[in-house]
Amino acid sequence: MNYPVWQLAFSGGGLLIALIAVLHVYISHFAIGGGLFLVLTEIKGYREGSQPILDYTRQHTKFFLLLTLVLGAITGVGIWFTIALIAPAATSILIHNFVFGWAIEWVFFLGEIVSILIYYQTFGRMERRSHLLIGWLYFIFAWLSLFAINGIIGFMLTPGEWLATGNFWDGIFNPAFWPALFFRTFLCLMLAGLYGFLTSTAIKEEAFRLRMVRYCAAWLLAPFLLFLASAWWYVQALPEPQRAWIANFSPELAPFLTVFLWASVLLFLGGLIMVIRLPKTATRSLAVVLLLLGITYMGAFEYIREGSRRPFTLYGHIYANSILVKDLGAVQAKGILASAKWTGKEITAENRLVVGRQLFNIMCSPCHSVGGPMRDIKKMSAKYESVYAMEAEISGQGRLIRCMPPFAGNLQERHALAAYIIEGLHNRKEQTTPPPQLSAPPLAPLPFDPEQDGYVLIAWNSLGMHSISDADGTFSLMPPANDLFAQLIKRGPIPEVVTEGVALSFRVEQGFEKPAAQVGFWKDLPALFGRSLPDNIGLSGQGLSGVMQRKQGGRSFVAEKVPVVPYPAQGGYQPYPSFTIEARDKTTNTLLAATRMVAPVATEMGCKTCHGGGWRRGNTGISTAAAQDILTMHDRFHKTKLAAQVKAGKPVLCQSCHPDPILNGPGKAGLLNLSASIHGFHANFLGGRGAEACALCHPSSPQGATRFLRGIHHEAGLDCTTCHGALEDHALALLLAEKQAGKPGAQRLMQHLTPQGATPLAGIQPRTPWLQQPDCLTCHVNFGPPETDSAFNVWTTGADALYRNRHDDAGSIHCAGCHGSPHAEYPATNPYERERDNFAPRQYQSNPYPLGANRNCKLCHTVDMDTDLHHPNSLNMMRNTRE
Secondary structure: OOOOOOOOOOOHHHHHHHHHHHHHHHHHHHHHHHHHHHHHHHHHHHHHOOHHHHHHHHHHHHHHHHHHHHHHHHHHHHHHHHHHHHOHHHHHHHHHHHHHHHHHHHHHHHHHHHHHHHHHHOOOOOOHHHHHHHHHHHHHHHHHHHHHHHHHHHHHHOOOOHHHHOOHHHHHOOOOHHHHHHHHHHHHHHHHHHHHHHHHOOOOOHHHHHHHHHHHHHHHHOOHHHHHHHHHHHHHOOOHHHHHHHHOOOOOOHHHHHHHHHHHHHHHHHHHHHHOOOOHHHHHHHHHHHHHHHHHHHHHHHHHHHHOOOOEEEOOOEEOOOOEHHHHHHHHHHOHHHHOOOOOOOOOOOOHHHHHHHHHHHHOOOOOEOOOOOOEHHHHOOOOOOHHHHHHHHHOEOOOEOOOOOOOOOHHHHHHHHHHHHHHHOOOOOOOOOOOOOOOOOOOOOOOOOOOOOEEEEEEEOOOOEEOOOOOOOEEOOOOOEEEEEEEEEOOOOOEEEOOOEEEEEEEOOOOOOHHHOOOHHHHHHHHHOOOOOOOOOOOOOOOEEEOEEOOOOOOEEEEEEOOOOOOOOOOOOOOOEEEEEEEEOOOOOEEEEEEEEOOEEOOOOOHHHHOOOEEEOOEEEOHHHHHHHHHHHHHHHOOOHHHHHHOOOOEEHHHOOOEHHHOEOOOOOOOOHHHHHHHHHHHHHOOOOHHHHHHHOOOOOOOOOOOOOOHHHHOOOOHHHHHOOHHHHHHHHHHHHHHOOOOHHHHHHOOOOOOOOOOHHHOOOOOOOOOOEOHHHHOHHHOOOOOOOOOOOEOOOHHHOOOOOEOOOOOOEHHHHHOOOOOOOOOOOOOOOOHHHHHHHHHHOOOOOOOOOOOHHHOOOOOOOOOOOOOOOOOOOOOOOO
16 A cells, blocks of 8 residues: 555456456476476387487477477566565565575576476487486476475465464465465476377377377376365365355355356366377367466466455455555544555545545555456446445445455545546546425315214324335335225223124225235236236235225224335326225114225335335336346345346346244244344444435435434424334344344344444344334333433334334334324425325314324213323323413
């Protein structure tokens, strides 16, 4: 970080190093195996008294000399030149710690040069024994050069004890030294056979050509099994994180590991084919193909080896961006600009793109190109629609993105880097889009005469907002399925909750009766849930109108999984469709009472912010492109094949793998539940953002098309984090429960999350999603005024204690029946039509306050009350009044 670096925008530093290094390594390994090939082939010629073999060996020596000394030496110097300019800090570490090792290796290399020149120049002119001795000396020097350089190369991957001791010998004889030495030695022998094919197939005499081709095939085939065994040994010598990274087919390495495995098979088969008598042209062509395949083979191996070091240049010691591991904390605290010598020190509105480019050069250019063929940052960042989204991606570096180092900068530097990528490279200017104008026709409350009417009918929705993805052709996160609840109360001095002899029905407001015409859920239902249903009929068998069922063992009625969607027939988006609930006498069909309620349902999920693709329609819905990217990323991180499954015509139901209490989905054993998985994953990218992080995904943004926070708590200035905690805390509570259940994925998602509130990790209480939520009485102790500013970390004991299911102290009336649905507590303010959520209180008491508030007990009791029957403090005056 404190050296000026060579800026290679198109190729990136990695590609240039890779091209030179792979070619050099391919040649240098041949230089070792080829040296032994020369000596043993010369001995073979003498032993068999074959002048053609000796002549062939001499010709092969010329080819060998030109290739290894000329091209090998040039590429060797090229490696030093490129790494010194592209990764100067790491190069300095190698030089200063292993100068003695390099000196030894250069002595051996000098021995190689001298001996091979003598060997070639004296071929046929020096006494046989002496000439062979020179050949043996060449091979020994070459192999000793490998011995020395293998220690240094292995050190970069597995430094072992050197990290603690800094000892030269601990670095050289690192954990991978011996398996790597055997692996490379056997590889050298195989490459000698591949290069031998190239010269032996040029022999004109057919019988002799076949004889030498088969001889070269033996060099390729004989060490093959030992080579594979040493490769396995090599992998086992790696530290567990690197071994897992390779063995589990990391996203970065998977294609190269596939190439390596297939090339192994093809090389072996190619060697067998070369043994067969083939026409000269075919043999020659196959030899060239095998040689090129060998280069590909070597390239795949080197990429895997180099890739398994990520995000380090020297594993565990220095990151690819030249920041030492031990200095990372200090740099993060101080900032990159303040720590680096070759950058500006201040970020302003005018220079932020220039500074962003400087930050890119330091942090990103060692691995990423700009518009080039290797890890092109423009291609990889194209889907991010805003600087904010790019900042989220940068935040996740070094966490779940294993191959990248943690971002070392402060918030200003993160923003400047993100701005450079989005605005500087993509020319995508930040646009201020005016919030959509929300409106809905007002619905007058149904009539109620407190002097004449004998019944009060109350109704509520079980959720503050039911969110569906509207991308069922790709995946389903939630189906259309709102639960409607109602209670019928017979008014009197001692009111009675009526459950017998009555029928409660429901019907949606006009325009929402045919959701199948608006969404593709019913078309994809058989593939998602394994069943077929008529259009507009939900998973419970309920449609958009029908009869409510008495809740088993309870005092309320319910219509479960009503398939309402936020798209009216007349067009547009309306996330607050209303339902009319009626109660009739079963015998006479006389209407006893009627009321209205809202069934909130939204498709405004913000996945497109980071996954691209835009909205499906207007400002809502997950587009097909965004949904496909989500599955592609899932495949990338978790080695699934969901994208291929969708391509084959079977959309993905998330709960088919991930357990989910809200759908009673058991999922697959050992996998995180859906809430813990989603929140735990994204908390690694969206941390430190408060309620803003919630609004990025959920339809709660005050500038969005839904704005589902509508209750009195929102009016009082509370937000998501007040009850659920910051995203990190929310995720940790979910993940801790999964960790206690023995699910290993929980720790992986937790390891980089730090609690944001006052509660330390050890104090966060685990919870089950949907069944354990913040308890109202945490703030409203004994139903009084709030005594704390956060309800986080005190969870309900189970589903029965949830606000949406809880009863009053008398065990008769649901809390939500009088106080309103979750997130729409009376008095609620609906963004589409101010009083839309307050149907019941406006109908029964001509104000938006909770039923019975301000001592309006006569609504149900018909007499004044002087005792807190339903809960303590219920006779107090309403505190949160509004104009």
